[in-house]
Amino acid sequence: MMSTTPSLALVLNAHLPFVRKPEYDRFFEERWFFEVLTETYLPLLRMFRRLELDRVPFRLSLAISPTLLAMFTDRLLCTRYLDYLDLQIELGQKEVRRTTNDPVFAPLAKMYLEIYKRARDEFESLYGGEITRGFDYFSRKGWLELLTSGATHAFLPLYADIPEAIDAQVETAIIHHRAVFGKHPQGFWLPQLGWYRGLGEKLRAYNVTHTIVTTKGALLGTPVPFYGSFSPVRSPSGMTVFIRDAGATRAVWSATEGYPAHPLYREFYRDIGYDLDTSYVSPYLYGIEHGFTGFKYWAVTGRTEIKRPYEPAAAAAQAVVHAQEFLGDRKVQARSAAFWMHDRPPLIVCPYDAELFGHWWFEGIQFLEALFRSAARQAEDGQLRLVTLTEYLHEFPDNPESEPEFSSWAEGGYAEVWLDGKNDWVHPHVRKTIQRMRELAIRFPDQSGLRERMLNQAAREVLLAMSSDWMFLLRTGSSADFAARQIKESISNFIQIYEMLCANTVDTEWITTLEKRNNIFPYINYRIFAPKV
Amino acid sequence: MDPAKLSALSDEELKLLAEKIGIFLPDDLDRSFVIEEIIEALEEDAREDHLLDGPGHVEVKKLSGTGFIPGRHQDIVLPDRYHCTEIHAIPRDPLWIFAYWEIAETVMEKLLEGGEEPRLLLRVNELVPGQEKPQYFDISVSMEDRKWYINVPHAGAAYRIDLCAARPPRLRIIARSNVVQMPLQYMAAHRIPQMTRSLMILSGSEDLHLVEPKESSPTRILNMDGE
Numbered sequence: 001m002m003s004t005t006p007s008l009a010l011v012l013n014a015h016l017p018f019v020r021k022p023e024y025d026r027f028f029e030e031r032w033f034f035e036v037l038t039e040t041y042l043p044l045l046r047m048f049r050r051l052e053l054d055r056v057p058f059r060l061s062l063a064i065s066p067t068l069l070a071m072f073t074d075r076l077l078c079t080r081y082l083d084y085l086d087l088q089i090e091l092g093q094k095e096v097r098r099t100t101n102d103p104v105f106a107p108l109a110k111m112y113l114e115i116y117k118r119a120r121d122e123f124e125s126l127y128g129g130e131i132t133r134g135f136d137y138f139s140r141k142g143w144l145e146l147l148t149s150g151a152t153h154a155f156l157p158l159y160a161d162i163p164e165a166i167d168a169q170v171e172t173a174i175i176h177h178r179a180v181f182g183k184h185p186q187g188f189w190l191p192q193l194g195w196y197r198g199l200g201e202k203l204r205a206y207n208v209t210h211t212i213v214t215t216k217g218a219l220l221g222t223p224v225p226f227y228g229s230f231s232p233v234r235s236p237s238g239m240t241v242f243i244r245d246a247g248a249t250r251a252v253w254s255a256t257e258g259y260p261a262h263p264l265y266r267e268f269y270r271d272i273g274y275d276l277d278t279s280y281v282s283p284y285l286y287g288i289e290h291g292f293t294g295f296k297y298w299a300v301t302g303r304t305e306i307k308r309p310y311e312p313a314a315a316a317a318q319a320v321v322h323a324q325e326f327l328g329d330r331k332v333q334a335r336s337a338a339f340w341m342h343d344r345p346p347l348i349v350c351p352y353d354a355e356l357f358g359h360w361w362f363e364g365i366q367f368l369e370a371l372f373r374s375a376a377r378q379a380e381d382g383q384l385r386l387v388t389l390t391e392y393l394h395e396f397p398d399n400p401e402s403e404p405e406f407s408s409w410a411e412g413g414y415a416e417v418w419l420d421g422k423n424d425w426v427h428p429h430v431r432k433t434i435q436r437m438r439e440l441a442i443r444f445p446d447q448s449g450l451r452e453r454m455l456n457q458a459a460r461e462v463l464l465a466m467s468s469d470w471m472f473l474l475r476t477g478s479s480a481d482f483a484a485r486q487i488k489e490s491i492s493n494f495i496q497i498y499e500m501l502c503a504n505t506v507d508t509e510w511i512t513t514l515e516k517r518n519n520i521f522p523y524i525n526y527r528i529f530a531p532k533v
Numbered sequence: 534m535d536p537a538k539l540s541a542l543s544d545e546e547l548k549l550l551a552e553k554i555g556i557f558l559p560d561d562l563d564r565s566f567v568i569e570e571i572i573e574a575l576e577e578d579a580r581e582d583h584l585l586d587g588p589g590h591v592e593v594k595k596l597s598g599t600g601f602i603p604g605r606h607q608d609i610v611l612p613d614r615y616h617c618t619e620i621h622a623i624p625r626d627p628l629w630i631f632a633y634w635e636i637a638e639t640v641m642e643k644l645l646e647g648g649e650e651p652r653l654l655l656r657v658n659e660l661v662p663g664q665e666k667p668q669y670f671d672i673s674v675s676m677e678d679r680k681w682y683i684n685v686p687h688a689g690a691a692y693r694i695d696l697c698a699a700r701p702p703r704l705r706i707i708a709r710s711n712v713v714q715m716p717l718q719y720m721a722a723h724r725i726p727q728m729t730r731s732l733m734i735l736s737g738s739e740d741l742h743l744v745e746p747k748e749s750s751p752t753r754i755l756n757m758d759g760e
Contacts, residue, residue, distance in 0.1 A: 016595065028600025036595060158623060161711040197714065216741050219733060220717045224725055228732030246737030268594060291598040337735050340728045355595040406624070406716035413741075414626035414716060424680060427623065428633050432615050469596065478593050482601035488609040495612070 002395055006334035006345045007387045008327075008375070009242070010368075011212060012354035013189050014041070015065035015153055017469035017486075018520050022076055026083075026286045029482060033071050034084040035294065037131070038119045040358035043365045045134040046122070048144070051372055058372040059386040062135065062354070063147035063189030066176045067467070069132070070520045073180060078129040085123070088116040088294065091284045095272070095295055104309045108297050111312060136181055145388035147187035148177040151521070154466035155418045157196040157406055158427070164441075165434045166202050168463060168528045174206055175523050186210065187389055191468055192418075193217070193244065193351070193409040200237030200403070210240040210389055212351055217407025218243040226400035230337045230346035232393075233402035240393055241404055247333060248350040251326060259322040260361035263300050264315045267307055268360055270298040296362075319363040323370035331383050347392060423474035426487055430465050433494045434529070437462045440501060441530035450506060455526035457515055458497040462529070464518065465490035493518070547571070620655075620696040622710040627688030627718035630657075633680040634696050634708060641676075644698050644707075650676070651698040651705075657683055660691040660712060667693075688718040719745035 016036060021027035051058050064072075071077050092113030099105040127133050138144040150156060151172035159165035170188070177185045188208045190199075195213045203211065215229050218241070225233045229243040252258050259265075273281050273293035285291045298307035299315070330348050337346035357364030372386070379385045387395075410417040419427070437458060447455055465487055473483035493514060500506055547567050620634035632655060636644070644651055653674050658667040674681060685692055694710040720743045725733070738744065 028598065031598070032596055161621075161623075161713075196716075215737055216743065219720055219736060219738050219741065219743050222721065224720055224729060224733065226726075226729055228729065228734075228736035228738075230732055230736065243736075246740065286600055288600045291600070333735065337732060340731050340735075353592070353595075360594045406714075412626060415624070416626055419623060419625045419631050424631060424633075427631070428621075428635075428680075429611055431621065469592070472592060473596060476593055479596055479599040479601070482599045485601065485606065485609070488611055491611055492609045 002344070003385065004345055005379070005382050005385045006331075006338060007347045007392055008330055008334075008384055009061060009347065009349045009387050009389055009392060010059070010371075011061040011063065011147075011189075011242075011349065011351040011389065012357070013063045013065070013149070013351065014068055014354040015063075015149065015191075016068050016071065016355075017153065017467050018067040018070060018464060018518075019486075020071065020074060020077055020517075020519075022517055026080075028286045028288060028291070029479070030077065030080060031084065031286070033068075033077060034081050035292075036355050036359050037081060037123070038085070038088075038115065038294070039362070040355050040365075041131060042119050042122055043358050044354070044368075045127075045131065045138075047365055047369045047372075048134070048138050050369065052138075052141075052143075054373075056373055056376045058143055058376070059145075059388050059391065060143070061145040061147060061187065061388045061390075063149050063187070064135065064177075065149040065153055065189070065191075066151045066173045067153060067520065069176060069180055072132050073130065074519075075129075078123075082120065082124065082129075085116050085120040087284055089113065089120065091293060091295065092116055094280075105297050108310060108312075109295070112295050132180055139181070139183075145187065145390050146177075146181060146183075146185060147189050147389075148173045148185040149189040150191040151176070152463045152467045153191040153469060154463075155192050155194045155408065155415065155468040155471070156190065156199060157194045157408070157415055158418060159431075159434070159466075160196045160198065162431065162434055162438075163202070164438045164529050164531060165466070166199070167532060168459070169466070170202060170206050170208070171528045172463060172521055172524060174208075175525075176521055179523055193407065194415075194468075195241075195404055195408075196406040197403055200235035200239035200241070204237045204239050208239070210242060210393055212242045212244060212349060212389075213404045214244050214407045214409050214413065215246040215249075216413045217404040218402070220405035220407070221402040222405075223402055225402045227341055227344075227346070228337070230341060230348070231344065231396070232347070232349075232399045233404070234399045235403050236401070240397075240399060241402075242347075242349045242389055244351050244409070245333075245348045248326070248330060248348060249352075251329065252350075252352055252356070259326075259367065260356070260364070261300060262318055262322070263302050263308075264311070264318045265300050266296055266310050266315060266362040267298045267300045268296070268362075270307055271296050315363050316366050319366040320370040323367050323374055326367075326371060327374055327378065327384065334384055344396060347387075347396075349389075417475055418468055418471040420475055422477070422480075423471040426471055426474070429491050430487070433462045433465055433491055436498050437494070437526070437529045438531065440498065441527055444501070445527065445530065450508065450511075451501070452526070453515065454497050454501060454506065454511055456524050457511060457518070458494050458501075459524050459526040459529060460518055460520055461490045461494040461497070463524075464520070465494065490518075618708050620694055620708040620710045622683075622692070622694050622713045624713045624715050625682070627716050628685055630683040630685060630692060630694070630713055630715070631680065632683055632694050632710060635679065636696075636707060640707065649700065651700040653678070654697050654699055655681060655683065656695040656697050656706075657685065658693045658695065659685070659687065660693060671697075685715060688715055690715055719743055 019029045095109035099109045139146045150169040154169050186209045188203055188211045190211055193214050195217050218225050229245055232240045232242045235241050271292045272295045273291045278289045284293055299310045301307045334346045375386050407413055470483040470487045473479050614635050616637050618637045618640045623631045625631050655672040656669050658669045660667050691712055691714050693712045695706045696708040698705045698707055722744050
């Protein structure tokens, strides 16, 4: 029976670009992964366990990108994560000693020490180094829906004219997801919510049933969506396309006006890695002089350099207030929409970057927990219930027809972020590698042995070069040299393989080293780049 | 930045500040223009910061911090060209196309044969269904140019770019791009049922500026002073 209660679908996009450098003893950018493991993913799973223990039936859709999934299951990175935690624990112990006589900062130092000790204990003892087990467990219970995303988070509209590039991103993602979770993903998170007309056909061909687009992309669709953003639409391909809610987005996303900007919350940028002497912090930053250590003692306070000390209890209380406010606002929104919708209850879809919760917004996980608990208590009043996207789709399979417009969730709403003066030099190279990979797949349709390994590695390098993250960083200027290096390495690796194949030569040692280094997608099949008949 | 504070700086200090924020000015530029340029550049940066208020700022935070020092690694040089003759077009937003191209050395040599160097141009064709001859406009480019951001007149239209060599009266197409379908900028606001219209507003269509602004109505009564 169809529910008459308005629905709220919370969707998180879990993603990091692939950074794995076995050729170095330690590599600073691998810390991006270690930080989000500690601050977002382990706390998220911890929260799920608390909710389960208290019999709170939460609902969440979680898109885990194939690159992050590859890092979650990588033995080297997981071993290095434990080394990272040991270092953080050592720093925590030093911090406890340093702040011993300080009644304000000593409790905070102890809090961080506990965070790293608990992360180590859970990661090793509870999950045996494989946290995908935790996600799999809650997915099998039906409380968590797992979606996949583009193989290397390529911004798909850039490749709309190269169908093989889209196929490669989608097919590799699905195969990888199946290999880890043993289940076909029905939902597909569009990297950067990048959609273009015709993408639905591509996704449907891989038996993907649903995805999400921006409000702007949907409202510019043809025809205009009958229920605005309060119901998904069905694209001509048969794909169900959910629509992001603009109001819910603003409340959480905005760095200046959103909840995370509240004065009581922990300040992200003030870190002992910048405040204390280099000789003290550098050994914990893999040798660099200053950077984020994760030990942050100050509150947002306001637009001032003079910050107040962070008070965890007050911030936690504020997170509960914000969760109530968020739910209250969504109920008002749903009531207003329900006034116009007589044949079905409204749906509000709230997609966010998962790393927003815990990593940037330190109290974000507490916010989510308060939201789940309040929603469960209030579900009985028939005003709002939480659903996963698949649940909603089972209940409401028939949706108004519309084809959304080319769109993304970045500034401007189209492709400006990945195509501007700072990163446009990348595109001719990346697109040429795709073109040449296609050519190789046609020329060598049935290879085996070493040549097949070379072709598979070439396909990995092409996919890695397509990552939208590097183009994004080139544009913002943040870690831009590293981003440029990542792209150049992938393209250069591809070119070497291409030239070897063309010249019928091979450097076995080099290719074996490269396979070990860029070992993402072990099940890759280079033929994904061949044109589909 | 307060203009008064900038005025208090010496010429040398102004020059250093300009360099620091990435603007390079001719030595003989008047002080007032230098100050104006600096203020404009700083305002531009502030606008960029504001734009990062979108989802991008989370990505910046999760990928923040780098231990990568370029000088410590052997530089990777990518090929300057791929020895092919082709042009590609990628739509960036409703009104801009990014086009990039290459002319193979052999083709270039042939182009340069026979005296005067030809003029290179991009012919931007708007493809209208049912219309055999496309409408077009030309953009002159130099032999050294390899890319161009093309401002097109119509959102939602389809375009194709021809890379041409002109030696009047002859015009030769050297390469032809893929067809790009530009996205729409505004909603098709007519003939929407009231219910949908209301739901669109609740969905945030007003804040997203998706309704095409109407041109101001022509003034039917002329003021005596001609304004």
